[in-house]
Structure formats: C-alpha cells, structure tokens
Amino acid sequence: MHHKILFRLIWLAAISFVSLDAVQAQNKDAKQQISEFVNGVGYGVPSTPAFEILPDKPSEVVHLLTPNDFQTTIKSIFAGSRFRPGFAFDVRPLSRFAGSLERYNKNFISRVAWRTVLALGSAADPNDPADALVSVGMRIPLIDKADPRTRLDHINRLEQAYEEVFGKQPNFDESRVDFEARIAPARRRADSLRQNFEKSNWNAFKVDLGFAEMWRAKNNRFNGNSLGHERFGVWSAAGFPLSKQGQLTMSAKLSWRETSPFNQESARHVAGGRARFFWKTAAFSVEGAQVWSKNKSGATSLNDAWLHFAAVTEFKIPVLNSWIAIAYGGDTGRRAGAKRKISLSYAYYKNRLIPKK
Amino acid sequence: MPVTMRAIKMMNIEAPIVLKIAAEKFPQAIVGKIWRYLSDRTPNGDAGRFQTDVDKIELGAPAALDGKLFLVEGVVLHQNDNPPTSYEVMVTVQQGNFILHQEVPQEQGSGRISNQDMTFQYRFTLVK
Numbered sequence: 001m002h003h004k005i006l007f008r009l010i011w012l013a014a015i016s017f018v019s020l021d022a023v024q025a026q027n028k029d030a031k032q033q034i035s036e037f038v039n040g041v042g043y044g045v046p047s048t049p050a051f052e053i054l055p056d057k058p059s060e061v062v063h064l065l066t067p068n069d070f071q072t073t074i075k076s077i078f079a080g081s082r083f084r085p086g087f088a089f090d091v092r093p094l095s096r097f098a099g100s101l102e103r104y105n106k107n108f109i110s111r112v113a114w115r116t117v118l119a120l121g122s123a124a125d126p127n128d129p130a131d132a133l134v135s136v137g138m139r140i141p142l143i144d145k146a147d148p149r150t151r152l153d154h155i156n157r158l159e160q161a162y163e164e165v166f167g168k169q170p171n172f173d174e175s176r177v178d179f180e181a182r183i184a185p186a187r188r189r190a191d192s193l194r195q196n197f198e199k200s201n202w203n204a205f206k207v208d209l210g211f212a213e214m215w216r217a218k219n220n221r222f223n224g225n226s227l228g229h230e231r232f233g234v235w236s237a238a239g240f241p242l243s244k245q246g247q248l249t250m251s252a253k254l255s256w257r258e259t260s261p262f263n264q265e266s267a268r269h270v271a272g273g274r275a276r277f278f279w280k281t282a283a284f285s286v287e288g289a290q291v292w293s294k295n296k297s298g299a300t301s302l303n304d305a306w307l308h309f310a311a312v313t314e315f316k317i318p319v320l321n322s323w324i325a326i327a328y329g330g331d332t333g334r335r336a337g338a339k340r341k342i343s344l345s346y347a348y349y350k351n352r353l354i355p356k357k
Numbered sequence: 358m359p360v361t362m363r364a365i366k367m368m369n370i371e372a373p374i375v376l377k378i379a380a381e382k383f384p385q386a387i388v389g390k391i392w393r394y395l396s397d398r399t400p401n402g403d404a405g406r407f408q409t410d411v412d413k414i415e416l417g418a419p420a421a422l423d424g425k426l427f428l429v430e431g432v433v434l435h436q437n438d439n440p441p442t443s444y445e446v447m448v449t450v451q452q453g454n455f456i457l458h459q460e461v462p463q464e465q466g467s468g469r470i471s472n473q474d475m476t477f478q479y480r481f482t483l484v485k
Binding site: 010062065066073090091092095096098099101102103104114148149156158159169170171172173179180186187194197198259 | 359360381383410417440464480
C-alpha cells in the first residue's frame with residue numbers, strides 16, 4: 001500500500017516538474033520572439049555606424065580631441081608596416097568650426113559641424129584571422145530639438161544653480177580642491193536639472209544621418225594593394241514626438257556587401273516606421289517595415305522582399321514584480337526563414353522588453 | 358601647489374578696466390564670479406558675475422584698482438557630451454579698447470568635458 005502511495009507521489013512530482021519545465025521553455029521562446037519583434041529591425045541611426053558593421057563591437061573607444069591624442073593613438077596602432085586590429089577611436093572632426101555658443105545657436109552649419117562624429121575601428125576577421133576588418137563611419141545629427149545647447153532657458157537654469165555657491169567670498173588662495181568641495185551641492189542641483197531636461201525632451205524632433213564603410217586589410221596592412229572593399233551602409237532617421245508619452249520614428253537603411261559568398265545576400269535595404277508609447281506600468285510599440293534582400297550571384301529568383309510587422313504591448317504586474325507582454329507580428333511574403341509567419345505570442349519576464357530609445 | 362598670480366600693468370589713461378571672460382572657440386556655457394581683494398589679501402567684495410551671455414564686467418577706474426587683487430572662479434557647464442568635447446575659456450583684461458592682457462587660465466582653463474562640470478580659477482593683480 002505504502003509503495004503505491006510513494007509511487008503515485010513520485011509520478012505526480014515528475015509530471016509537475018516536466019510540465020513546469022515545458023512551460024518555462026515555452027515562455028523563454030516566446031520572450032525571445034517578442035524581443036526579436038521589438039529589436040529585430042533598427043529604426044534609428046546607430047550611435048557609431050563604423051562600429052555597427054564590424055563583426056565585434058569594440059569594448060573600448062579612445063576619444064581623440066587634441067593633436068597629441070592623435071599622435072599617441074597612431075603610434076599605438078602601428079607595429080612596423082602592419083597595424084594591430086582591435087583599435088577603435090572617434091573624433092569630432094569639424095568641431096573647430098563651431099565657434100561660441102552664440103554662433104552655434106545662430107548658425108545651422110555650426111551646429112552640424114559640432115555634432116558630427118567620425119569613428120574608425122578594426123577587428124580581426126573571425127573567418128580569417130590573418131586579415132583585419134577596418135571600418136570608418138560618420139554620424140551626422142542634422143536636427144536635434146533636444147540639444148541642451150540650443151535651449152537657452154535650460155542653460156540659464158544651470159547657471160542659476162550655481163548662484164548660491166558664489167554668494168560668499170572665499171580666501172584669495174583658496175585651493176581648487178576647496179573650490180570643488182564648495183560647489184559640490186550646485187553640481188548636484190545642475191545634474192538634477194539635466195535629468196529633468198532629458199526626461200521631458202526624450203522624444204523631441206530629430207533628424208540623423210549616418211554612413212559607414214568597411215574594408216578587408218590583408219595581413220593587417222593598410223596599403224592600397226592590401227585593402228579590399230567589404231561593406232557599405234547608409235542610415236537616415238527622423239524622430240517625432242507623439243504627445244509626451246510617445247515617439248514616431250521613420251527610417252531608411254541601405255546596406256551592401258561586396259564579397260558575399262555565392263548565393264548569399266549581397267544587399268539589404270529597409271524602410272519603415274515605428275511608434276512607441278510609454279507609461280509608468282505599460283508600454284505599446286507598433287512597427288512596420290518593408291525589407292528588400294538582393295543577391296549578387298545573378299540568380300534573381302533568390303532576391304526576396306517582405307513586410308515586417310509587429311505590435312507589442314507590455315504591462316507591469318506589481319504583485320509579481322514582473323512584466324507580461326502580448327505580441328502579434330512577423331514577416332509576410334518572405335520566402336525563407338523561421339519568422340515568415342504572423343503569429344500571436346505572450347510571455348512574462350523580469351525587466352521590460354520595450355526600450356525607451 | 359603654489360598659487361600663481363598674473364601682474365597686469367595698466368596704461369596711464371583714464372579709461373576703465375574691463376574684464377572679459379568667454380568661451381569663444383567652442384560652444385560651451387560658463388558661469389562664475391570675480392572677487393576683489395586688497396593687496397594684503399583681505400576680501401574687498403564682489404567685483405562682478407559672468408555667464409555665457411554676460412561676458413564683460415567693468416572693474417572700475419584705474420586709480421581705484423591700483424594694487425588690488427582679483428580672483429576669477431568659474432565653471433564650464435557640461436552638456437553630457439559623448440564623445441567628450443573640448444573647452445577653452447579666454448580671460449581678457451582691457452582698458453577701454455586696448456587689450457592689456459589675454460590668456461587661457463592655467464588652472465583648467467582648457468581641456469575636455471563630458472559629464473562633469475569643470476572648474477577653473479584665475480588670479481591677477483592690477484598695477485600702475
């Protein structure tokens with residue numbers, strides 16, 4: 001009798017365990033699918049286009065500002081006639097043309113010159129370690145209504161934050177350390193104002209451009225015979241506010257791959273838009289994009305085009321300190337790939353999936 | 358670190374002394390104060406306040422300023438620049454339209470700024 005009860009208990013425990021495991025695996029798949037709906041198509045210009053097309057994004061980027069920075073960096077990159085892959089640096093190449101804040105606010109060219117960032121990076125080719133991949137790219141923010149430099153009311157508030165610390169006359173020989181200690185409360189006040197400014201301007205009107213080109217450097221050499229064109233990409237995006245909670249992003253991306261293997265994709269172009277709304281305990285995202293995939297092998301039958309669509313909504317469940325999402329989407333008209341069908345899915349998870357960016 | 362102070366010779370004319378503190382090379386916002394001291398370093402009051410759009414401060418007539426010391430304390434306001442940007446603050450001491458002295462403060466008058474406000478100091482004395 002006891003054996004029978006024990007056997008039933010073990011059997012029930014095993015069934016429960018297997019079921020829970022199956023549910024968790026299903027939830028993991030659904031979460032991944034929803035995450036792909038949300039992040040699968042990029043609708044903005046990458047923060048650094050040059051690093052976007054490298055196989056591995058560099059973990060450390062050197063910011064060049066002075067001629068001395070350039071000299072030191074160039075020296076550290078080269079070893080004889082070869083260079084060491086893995087370097088990454090960025091620079092604002094036109095910043096010298098920006099001028100004062102007054103000029104910046106009067107002159108469109110001055111603003112574009114200041115915001116433009118050029119980046120150069122490299123990585124070892126994962127398929128052929130003897131070669132390195134080198135990419136150069138530029139990001140050009142043409143319009144940015146959230147640029148704090150253009151908001152003189154915000155600048156005045158920051159200046160006012162320091163009013164109090166400048167109220168008492170210090171000793172003539174006050175050290176810089178003492179000066180820094182005296183202004184610490186004002187620094188905190190100013191940073192709090194900046195956070196509020198960012199919060200209230202997160203979805204301000206923006207127009208960005210970006211491009212990047214990547215070459216293969218045979219045997220890590222930079223000379224003309226060793227460099228071969230590999231990839232090229234162009235991005236453009238515009239962001240518009242939709243009330244205080246929402247943002248609409250329209251974008252287009254063109255990318256080409258010069259040395260793609262036979263019968264594989266050599267170009268992909270994407271054009272589309274996305275609207276997102278955020279509340280404290282909920283978010284909603286809807287997006288649609290047309291994707292064109294071209295094949296250089298001449299077999300036009302391998303070319304493909306499809307419509308990507310996704311609508312995702314997520315809610316916070318405060319009692320469980322978790323989020324739950326319901327998503328509907330996929331790719332229609334696509335010949336190949338697991339995501340070719342439109343489907344409905346749901347999942348629960350700890351951290352929100354729809355990013356506010 | 359010893360405090361450095363610039364001695365600036367005034368011209369033998371009546372035109373008032375004007376101090377200009379500006380970030381003209383790069384679009385940065387600045388704010389700060391100018392303090393006046395007697396020759397023995399006793400505090401002698403507030404000589405003026407500067408900010409991005411108010412960069413010229415009249416210090417007074419040359420006769421009243423002979424031997425006085427001045428301390429400029431300022432802050433370059435960061436705008437969360439990523440990648441970091443350059444800043445440069447130029448201090449110009451004028452008498453009327455004549456430039457008596459012009460320099461970038463050695464104590465952090467130039468450099469890079471990203472996500473922290475940068476402070477600078479400049480000390481000078483005016484002599485006949």
